Amino acid sequence: MSKLPKRADDYSAWYNEIVKRADLAENSPVRGCMVIKPYGMAIWEKMQRTLDDMFKETGHYNAYFPLLIPKSFLSKEASHVEGFAKECAVVTHYRLKNAPDGSGVIVDPEARLEEELIIRPTSETIIWSSYKNWIQSYRDLPILLNQWANVMRWEMRTRLFLRTAEFLWQEGHTAHATAQEAIEETRTMLDVYARFAEETLAIPVIRGVKSANERFAGAEDTYCIEAMMQDGKALQAGTSHFLGQNFAKAFDVKFAGKDGKLDYVWGTSWGVSTRLMGALIMAHSDDNGLVLPPNLAPIQVVVVPIFKGEDSVAPLKEACNRIARLCKKLGISVKVDDRDTQSPGWKFAEYELKGVPIRLALGLRDLEAGTVELFRRDTMSKQSVPELQLEELLPELLEQMQRTVYEKALAFRQANTYTVDSYDDFKRLIEEQPGFYLAHWDGTPETEERIKQETKATIRCIPLPGQLEGIAEPGTCMVTGKPSQGRVVLARAY
RNA sequence: CGGGAUGUAGCGUAGCCCGGUCAUCGCGCCUGGUUUGGGACCAGGAGAUCGCAAGUUCGAAUCUUGCCAUCCCGACCA
Structure with a gap:
């Protein structure tokens, strides 16, 4: 396997290669859509789990709304439709049939939909159409929902994770009795995103408000977190919108207050997407491959035995398993790679490419000395440590690496501001x-x-x-x- | 969607200008053996309708046209 392109030579080639070589994702036969591979999905799942817990802690519930949105819904909020109309995929038919000439299947022209359906680019409209039925009184408020979903925006130029036609995300949609409460919700969720970015992704972010030009289509105010990538470019890592009464008015969602007066409901929406995978890669990784902050690494510690002759196999495997049991006891995700089909050097390179934070290698020399070779991915440094110290060392080191990765990214941002x-x-x-x-x-x-x-x-x-x-x-x-x-x-x- | 480039085995490639035993090489894959402290070595083997479709021609990877995909630069965007 050849080396990755270097960041300094061609940053975007480096990015594209790392995504493929680290087995995160690849292009699909469908233009602009990606296949997320198991290793990439494992990282996304860790992001999901952490975020989902944070949403629940802040009082939100998950729900699910349909993929397809009636065309008429989209046009109810004027600036919303203007923002998204140019990139919508449309379902027009519901049936195929065999081609008369036997060349395959064709769209059955008889099966045209009365009203065309839009594949959701975002779900405000379909959700607010439900909220109209759910909300009559101030007693029905607030509604604090989130959904994990896929959405589709027909982008002209796509790049794996950073901009794909279909992407995975979560979208929160909340409804409130007062503007003040909705604004607080918007800010709370911005804060959740910022904490997630900094503590879990180890990416420092700037919390801010978007200018009018950059505002979400249909929002009164868009708050965002902005991160710096290693090429000095900015990446919007999450947005939280104060929707005012725009969608309530568009979908006629009114509630009766304590005073008996009717008023429109106040709304928010907020989201982060698989784009965060791109942010994660571009913020930390190096010319040797991925660098994953320990909090997101599907494998935090990999254990590699170095065999020497038949007689070494059994005792080395036993030692590896002993270390794996220790890791599990400590709540550390661990993989023992004792395959004899790949050489140790091959495995080293492979796990560096995949960003595994800590690698422990041990051979006969270590067995005799009671040591292991410990390699940390963030600094690419090796040291020999007594096996007995691992119990204390590993959790400490993982925590320290999480901080180091963050601090390095912060120092980079400061140096380039x-x-x-x-x-x-x-x-x-x-x-x-x-x-x-x-x-x-x-x-x-x-x-x-x-x-x-x-x-x-x-x-x-x-x-x-x-x-x-x-x-x-x-x-x-x-x-x-x-x-x-x-x-x-x-x-x-x- | 505008400008440019590219498309040959799973990946990276030679050949294309000058149509005709040219489908080349490396990695990877399979089998057997020797190995294992930084991407192991030897021997043997499998794998490609040369992006797709039409056209020119006795003959097309090679020439022409259309389409598709990817990458770069713009416009748009999370």
Whole structure:
């Protein structure tokens, strides 16, 4: 097996190769759609489990709504349909038949649907059509639902995990009696996402608000978490929307308050997708392959025996199994790879490619000395440790590695974040050194559009208070010189 | 969807310009043996209607046209 492309030579080739070689996903026969392979799915499942627990802790329940949405639903909220119309797949027929000329099957023209169905690009509309039936009184509120689902957006250019036509995600949809409560929900979920990104994915994020141009179609406000990838580009890792009464009005969802007056319900929606897999890869991995934070690694410790002659097999296997039992006792996911069909060197390279955090190798020398060779993936360093110390060492080390991976990503972001005051400087610097740029902006969509046209950079977010040092002071817009309340984050983005 | 490139075995490739024993090589795969402290070695073997479809021709991987897919650059986007 040859080496991966290097990040410095061709970042996107490196990304594409790592996804395939680490056995995460591959392209399918269907344009823009991916096959998520078992190892990739195992990582996604770990993300799901952690998030799902966090949603439940914050009072949410799971539900499931249909894949297909009546076409008429989508058009009820004007800006929503405008945002999604260009990328919808449509079901028009419900039957196939044999072609008269025997060439296969064709769509039966007799079986045309009365009303065409849209494959969901997101589920606000179908969910709010149900909420209309579920909500009459303030006593029915709040409704706090989440669903794990697939959605489809007919993208022009796709990349595995980062942008696929079909992707897996979760979408939360909540309904509230007051604007205040809905806004709090929006912020709570943003916080859940930020904690998940930082504690589980080990990716530092900036919490912020989107500018009007970048807002979700149908939302009053879109909050987001923005992460930096190793090529200095930004990736939106999660969004939480305050929907105001937009969908309640579109679907006529009213409730009677304590005072007996009817009012429209306030809504939120929030989601993260398999795109997080892309974020995970691009935030941490290196030229040797994946680097997984221990909290997400399907295999946290792999144990590899190094055989030497027939007589060494039984005792080495026994020692490996002894270590595996210890790991299980400690709640560490472990795999013993005692195949004699692959050489130790092959296995080393393989598990490095797959990002297994810790590798323990042991041969006859170790058996005699009572040691194992311990390799950690994040630093690519080896040391010999007494087997008896593993019980103490492994949990400690996994925890430490989780922190190290996070700190490395944070240091990278800090090293690639710049403050800039002149638009000419910005235009030059964004070419020379990709990263986050903190600059003053006059708050108008026109200026934002101009920056985007001229530099391909966008306003990633207006950071929430306390997110970044020294950006809260007022100043003047770097483009127009008009007043600005504080600095915003600009970057080129995925 | 606009501009560019590519498509030959599971993967990476040679051949294409100058149609005709050219389907080449490496990895991987299978069998047997020797091995195992950083992607082992030797011997033997299997595997390809040269992306798909039409056309030109006595003859097409090679020339022409259309389509499909992938990658890069734009527009769009989680």
